Amino acid sequence: MALDVSVALCTRNGARYLPEQIRSICTQTPLPREIVLSDDGSTDDTLAVVRDTLAQCGVADQVALRVFSNTPPLGVTRNFEQAVRACSHELVALCDQDDAWHPGRLARMVAQFEARPDLLLLHTDARLVDAELKPLGSTLFHALEVQPAELAAIAGGEAFGVLLRRNLVTGATTMFRKTLLDTALPFAPEWVHDEWLAAVAAAIGRVDVLPEPTIDYRQHASNQIGARRLTLSEKMAKAFAERGDKHVARLRRAEALLQRLQQLGARVPAAYLEAQRAKVEHQRFRAELPAARPLRLLPILIEAARGRYARFGRGGHAIAQDLLERG
Structure with missing residues (x-):
């Protein structure tokens, strides 16, 4: 049975x-059945541009347009939550305003859902481009330093374990079954929308990845969330940065996900619940490390020996960060 698509465009x-994004959507086969546009307080001609471009593409009678205007703005996560709540069809494709979909993207992803009833969420790589859509010679997965073992684990049905360590799912590349919203709503305020959807989906169903780019992911000064591979000097600077409250924020995120998984009861495998509890303990450990670097060394070595840095973070990267950060 053919599955219809709603586009959640924020x-x-x-x-x-x-214009480039809307035109790239209009050339997809099959066309999406609707675009749900949630606008966060634009002061330019955003809404008129969308309507005009749809009309120019000649698909205004085939692709329904539903518009929400937010005053005051909701912010990125709440804006996307509003958009996906209003989507009507079986599949929901998240969409950023400044990207461009590759030809055949929708058909490629929809086919995966039609062939695999257990598939709950699918994401892909993206080609990084500049403000004028000129390729930058890199991809999103390259910028994120995604490892072949991580992709293999996701393809093998082990996405939850991968996402325990770090998020690899970027909303602009993502499609999911609307039924995911039965458990993912409301989005936890501690999380970004795409990371939250991926984590919940991996806990209750199948998450998979297409390793090839399916969109041009524009990088420019106005990106709310962008992607770029850090240089060695930038990594060093990050390692020696102030600890601040980021570890406390990560603890709150882990606690929020654990709470949601507990609420879902038998839908979540017991092993996943236990793993998330251990993740909370690890994040609490990191949040409560002493300010003085010498006092951190022994507890960090013990935590590393227990395997938690490798299981719940990026191993040596995270150990170095905890050893070197100031404050």
């Missing part, structure tokens, strides 16, 4: 970039 002052 905008904020995107008039400059939206």
Whole structure:
């Protein structure tokens, strides 16, 4: 049975970039059945540009357009939550205002869902481009330093374990079954929308990845969330940065996910619940490390020996960060 697609498009002052994105959606086969546009207080011609471009593409009578205008703005996560709540069809494709979909993207992803009833969420790589859509010679997965073992684990049904360590799912590349919202709503305020959807989906169903780019992911000064591979000097600077409250924020995120998984009861495998509890303990350990670097060394070595840095973070990267950060 053919599955219909809703596009959840969130905008904020995107008039400059939206024509390319809307045109790239209009050339998809099959066309999406609707675009749910949730605009976060734009002061430019965003809404008019979307309507005009749809009309120019000649698909306004085939692709329904539903518009929400937020005053005051909701922020990225709440804006996307509003958009996906309003989507009507079986599959939901998340969409940023400043990207461009590759030809055949929708058909490629929809086919995966039609062939695999257990598939709950699917994401892909993306080609990094500049403000004028010129390729930067890199991809999103390269910028994130995604490892072949991580992709293999996701393909093998082990996405939850991968996402325990770090998020690899970027919303602009993502499609999911609308039924996911039965458990993912409301989005936890501690999380970004795409990371939350991926984590919940991996806990209750199958998450998979297409390792090839299916969109052009635009990198420019106005990106709310972008992607770029850090240089060695930038990594060193990050390692010696102030600890601040980021570890406390990560603890709150882990606790929020654990709470949701507990609420879902038997839908979540017991092993996943136990793993998330251990993740909370690890994040609490990191949040409560002493300010003085010498006092951190022994507890960090003990935690590393227990395997938790490797299981719940990026191993040596995280150990170095905890040893070197100031404060």
